[in-house]
C-alpha cells in the first residue's frame with residue numbers, strides 16, 4: 171500500500187512483488203486543478219519523441235539523460251504537491267482529468283444512470299462532500315472502535331482479527347487467495363507477513379541517523395493519530411510506544427524485501443490443519459470460521475519464522491496492548507478520504523511530507539478520483555476505455571507486442587551462452603505468454619456492492635468487504651487468467667509470473683508513451699521498450715524460476731543456470747556501485763529483476779524495430795528534425811524517464827524500490843548497449859559507453 175509515486179513497470183502486483191508498484195497510494199501526486207472547462211486549454215501536447223526537450227549544449231556521449239531531458243526539466247518545475255514529477259505523472263494527471271469528467275457526470279442523480287454509474291457517481295459525490303464528513307467526525311468508525319475496545323481475552327482475538335481483515339485493516343498478517351506455487355492451475359489459501367505501519371521491515375532495523383529520526387517521527391505520528399481519535403495525551407504517547415514495540419518485533423521476524431523477491435523463500439506448502447498446529451496460541455479454526463475462509467485444504471505459509479513470532483507475541487503481550495495496536499491499524503486504514511480532513515492531513519504529513527518530501531496536499535478531487543479508480547477501477551475503466559481507447563489502438567498495441575515477442579524468439583536463438591536444451595524450454599515459455607492489452611474481456615461484476623450516497627466511510631467498508639469476499643471465493647476454483655490486477659486507466663504495466671501473461675492497461679497506450687501520429691522509431695524506443703521490459707520479466711532472476719504454465723519449477727540445466735547467474739551478477743555489481751543519494755547506494759540484488767527487464771526490454775525493442783526498418787527499407791541516414799531514425803529511437807527511450815524527484819523521495823526509492831531511479835534507468839542501461847554509442851558516434855572512452863558491458867538477454 172505504500173507505493174512509490176513513480177515506479178512504472180511491475181512484475182505481478184500480487185504477493186511476489188511485495189508491494190503494489192506504480193499505484194499512487196499515499197504519496198501525493200498532481201498539480202493545481204484546472205476546471206473541467208479549462209482542460210482543453212491546459213493540456214500540453216505530449217509527444218513520444220520531442221526535439222524541443224533536447225539540450226544540445228550537453229554532450230550525448232557524456233550524459234544522455236541530461237541531453238534528452240534538460241528541456242523538459244526547465245519547462246516542468248516540481249509542483250508543491252508532488253514527491254516526484256515526470257512524464258508518467260504528466261499522463262496520470264491527464265488521465266485523471268478525464269476520469270474526473272466521467273465521475274462528475276455520473277454523480278448527477280438521474281433515473282437513466284446505469285447501476286455502475288450510480289455506484290461510481292455516488293461514491294465520488296460522497297467523497298467530495300467534506301462538510302458532511304467533517305460533521306460526522308469519528309462517529310461512523312465508532313462501531314469498529316467499540317469492537318476493538320470490547321476485546322477482553324486472547325480467545326476472542328481470532329474472530330475480531332478476521333473481521334478487521336474483512337474491512338481492510340492490515341493488522342498482524344494477511345490471508346488471501348493465490349495460485350499454488352507447485353500447481354498454477356489451483357488457487358489456495360496464502361498466509362503472509364503484514365502488520366507494519368512503516369513502508370517495510372528495514373525501516374525498523376536500520377541504524378543510520380536518518381532512519382532513527384524517521385522512527386521517532388513515526389511514533390510521534392501514531393501518537394497524534396490517537397489524540398485525534400480522542401485519547402488523552404499521556405495515554406496516546408504510551409500507546410504509540412506500544413505500537414512501535416509490537417511492529418518492531420513483527421518486522422524483525424519478517425523477510426527483507428530483497429529476500430521476498432525470491433519465490434523459493436516464500437514457498438512453504440502446508441494445509442490449514444498444519445498451520446493450526448503451529449499457531450498454538452491463536453485459534454486458526456475460529457479465524458477462518460469468522461472470516462468465511464476455507465477451514466481445510468492446501469495452504470501456503472509464506473513466512474514460517476514470522477508466524478512463529480506472531481504466535482509468541484500474542485501469547486506474551488497484554489491484551490490492552492493488542493487493543494492499542496489494532497486501534498492504530500484501524501485508524502490508519504481509514505485515514506484517507508472517509509474521515510475528517512484533520513486525520514487525513516496528519517496521515518499525509520507523515521507518509522507524503524516527512525517520508526517523501528511533498529510540500530502540499532493534493533486537491534480533494536484528485537484524491538477522490540484516485541479512490542474510485544482503486545475501489546471500482548473496472549466500472550470507471552469501462553467508461554474510460556469507451557472514450558479513450560478505440561479498438562484500432564488495441565490492435566496496434568497487440569501488433570507491437572507480437573513483433574517484440576518475435577524478436578525475443580530470434581534473440582534466444584542467437585544467445586551464445588545458453589544450451590540448445592534450455593533454449594527449447596525458454597522458447598516454449600515465450601510462446602505460451604498471454605498478451606492482455608487495454609482492459610479485460612469480461613468486466614468485473616459489481617452488482618453485489620452497495621454504494622450509499624452520503625456514507626463515505628460505510629462505502630469504504632463495503633468496498634473492502636466486497637474485495638475480500640471476491641478474493642476468498644477464488645480458493646478452490648479454477649484460475650481466471652482473464653482477471654486484471656491493474657485498472658484500465660492506470661499508467662503502468664505488469665508481468666504475472668504465475669499466469670505467464672503480460673498486462674498493458676489502456677491508460678498507458680497514450681502520448682507521451684505511444685502515439686499513432688508518430689513513427690515506429692519513436693514508438694518502439696518508448697512503448698516498445700516497455701513491452702520488452704514486461705516480457706523480459708518472465709526471464710529475469712525471479713520470473714525464470716517459473717515454467718511456461720506458471721509453476722515454480724526449474725527448467726534450466728545446471729550449467730545454464732550458472733551462466734545466467736554469472737551474467738546477472740555483472741548487473742548486481744554495476745548497480746551496487748551507484749550512490750543515488752549521499753550515503754545510500756542502490757541495492758543491486760533488490761533491483762536486479764527490474765534492471766534485467768530494462769536492459770533486455772530495450773534490446774528486444776531495438777531488434778524488433780530494426781527488423782521493421784529493414785523490411786520497410788527505411789533510409790537510416792535520413793534526418794527528421796535533425797536526427798536520424800536510430801537517434802530518435804534512443805531519445806524517445808530516454809525521454810520517457812524525464813523526472814524531477816525530491817531528495818526525500820529519492821532516498822526512499824533508493825532504499826526500497828525494486829526500480830532504479832530514472833536517471834540510471836536511462837544512462838546505465840544505455841551504457842551497456844554499444845549500439846547506442848554507435849548511433850551518436852561516441853568514443854569508446856566516453857562515459858556513456860561501458861568498457862565491460864553487462865548483458866543477459
Ligand SMILES: [Zn+2]
Pocket residue numbers: 178179180181703704707763764767
Ligand atoms: Zn518491471
